[in-house]
Amino acid sequence: MTGTQIFFLIVGAATLFSGLMVVTTRNLIHAALWLVATLFGVAMIYAILDAGFLAVVQVVVYIGAIAILFIFAVMLTRRQAAETGPSVNANWWAGAFTAVVTFAGLTFMLKSWSGFSKQAAAIPSGFDAVNQLGNALTSPTGYVLPFEVASVLLLAALVGAVYLAFNKK
Amino acid sequence: MIPLSWYLILAAALFSIGLFGVLARRNAVAILLGVELMLNAVNINLVSFWRYGDISLMAGQVFAIIVFAVAAAEVAVGLALVISVYRRRNTVVAEDLDLLKW
Amino acid sequence: MNFWNDPLKVAADWLTGIFTGWGMDAVAANVLVAFLGVLMLITILMVIDIFLVWIERKVVARFQDRIGPNRLGPFGLIQPFADIIKLMIKEDTTPDGADKVVYNVAPLLSMMSVLILWAVVPLAPVMLGVDLNIGALFIIAAGSIGTLSIIMAGWSSNNKFSVIGAFRQVAVMVSFEIPMLATLLIPTIFSGSMGMNAIIQSQDIWFIFLSPLAALIFLIAAIAELGRAPFDLAEGESELVSGYNIEYSGMKFGMFYAGELLHAFTFGGFWAIMFFGGYRFLGLEKVSPFLAIAIILFKALIGYWVIMWVKYTVMRIRIDQMLAFNWKFLTPVAFVLVMVTALMNALLRGADSWLYITGMILSNIIVAWVSLEVVRSVSRKERERVEGVTQIAEAHH
Secondary structure, rough: OHHHHHHHHHHHHHHHHHHHHHHHHHHHHHHHHHHHHHHHOOOOOOHHOOHHHHHHHHHHHHHHHHHHHHHHHHOOOOOOOOOOOOOOOOOHHHHHHHHHHHHHHHHHHHHHOOOOOOOOOOOOOOOHHHHHHHHHHHOOOHHHHHHHHHHHHHHHHHHHHHHHHHHOO | OOOHHHHHHHHHHHHHHHHHHHHEOOOOHHHHHHHHHHHHHHHHHHHHHHOOOOOOOOOHHHHHHHHHHHHHHHHHHHHHHHHHHHHHHHOHHHHOOEEEEE | OOOOOOOOHHHHHHHHHHHOOOOOOOOHHHHHHHHHHHHHHHHHHHHHHHHHHHHHHHHHHHHOOOOOOOOOOOHHHOOOHHHHHHHHHHOOOOOOOOHHHHHHHHHHHHHHHHOOOOOOOOOOOEOOOOOOOOOOHHHHHHHHHHHHHHHHHHHHHOHHHHHHHHHHHHHHHHHHHHHHHHHHHHHHHHHHOHHHHHHHHHOOHHHHHHOHHHHHHHHHHHHHHHOOOOOOOOOOHHHHHHHOOOOOOHHHHHHHHHHHHHHHHHHHHHHHHOOOOOOOOOHHHHHHHHHHHHHHHHHHHHHHHHHHHHHOOOOOOOHHHHHHHHHHHHHHHHHHHHHHHHHHHHHHHOOOHHHHHHHHHHHHHHHHHHHHHHHHHHHHHHHHHHHHHHHHHHHHH
């Protein structure tokens, strides 16, 4: 057990625990705050994976925007201070069964794959992931088209969200 | 060091937790929370495949960024829909929204 | 390598030597030394923070034609310690129906979001926490945690005023992050890196001379991010009592208050790093790292003073005016400025430095002038719509 492994196990366990709390907590504000904890754990996983840029973007986009949006939405759609009725529907056992089967199936399938327990190659010295990522996102031989399409998608989502949520008096 | 399998299993577990949230929760906002967990699980996979594959191919990180954009768009439109539904029906419980079910 | 040229490294090596001499594992010793370094930085910051309280009170007093604290110690310098003792012995109240865990975590997160910023602040060429190559983005990320702490504080207090205050503050912070991010891109374009040290090292000419408009927009967005006047709607004493932190007392309130002051000081520092050359001043930073620290702290204090100056001069504006100001004016101007700067940078990259500077300043002036003209024509139309054409014509005569 190296230090990195112990760190990964702690972070991974915390991420999964907060993920579980997200789907089981009754109070939706708490669920959203647990989501923040999960997202923070995922950002740490990115940092362990040497993707520092993605870790910071995860915090900016997910925690700074998406989680805040969730908290706002929960506050705007509350009828009373306390939630009424059960937090899960009548078929929750089917959902739990499907989730467990999915997990078991994925693990079983991955186990039979040859690259399952592969080790990471060392990062060559002088390799600048941020630089490479920027080049890949903007070069015509890279991913400039998906990048532009994503920006159009964001614009469409912005307009659509404003239109949908706008209160026509 | 950490083998790839740890990341994949973590991602699979997170995906399954999200799937349970989507299938079992009654509140529409909670369902969207589950969707976020699933998207994050996918992102962990993408980034770990980037790290454990050829590191100079940036496809994994680029796809992760596209997933960020899609997640942001999905949340914005999804929550706008939820708020719009709440205004009309005064509920966000998914099983009460059954106008199309006959 | 002696102590006066690279104090941090010498001290760290010395400490690591001692710890490994005690039979400690090398990795554990390194972790412990890094931990001690962080502890030292935080301690120094908190001491600075104490004196920021004194500076703030003294400066506001001068602005309002008063003397300010002058009873305890010379020039009232002991006053902040008395304030701290007062905060410590106050009753620590928790409102009924408060969400206890969230309520207690929020002040910690608020303080953390400020302290974490100092991880990327280069105090001297050889003295900085981490030289992240994404330092500029890190500022925004830390700001997101601050946003979260505010909404947690507002919601968990179980008080309608604090929720309204938190809503307002979060709306402001989320929207002013966008022009701030856009203006952070401009030093990034000039220096070709998002790392703080690289940005400072490439400022042979301070970036304020290349892009004064960006410096101005960054300052405005920073003030909004800090929630200080004229953007202190979250507080709005006359309408909301004191905003998201209304239910906090004692040291928990103290953490919000100290966090706010340190945040303002920190953003003064970032303003200095991004646009005023950070620790560089006429080559003095090469003499000694300690001189470099003095230079950057002095520049940060000047930035802090400017922020105070704005706070005590300009009156508070309404929330709708403020959001409209951001979305309809500041954000478009910031985006246009980024595009123009990137274009000019691509065009003038190989040119002489005087041509480069002139081109950049001219493009800045043109962007500022065009945006002001657009605002003027729009506001004239708006006024005509509200007041009718005739009255305007009369007023002109």
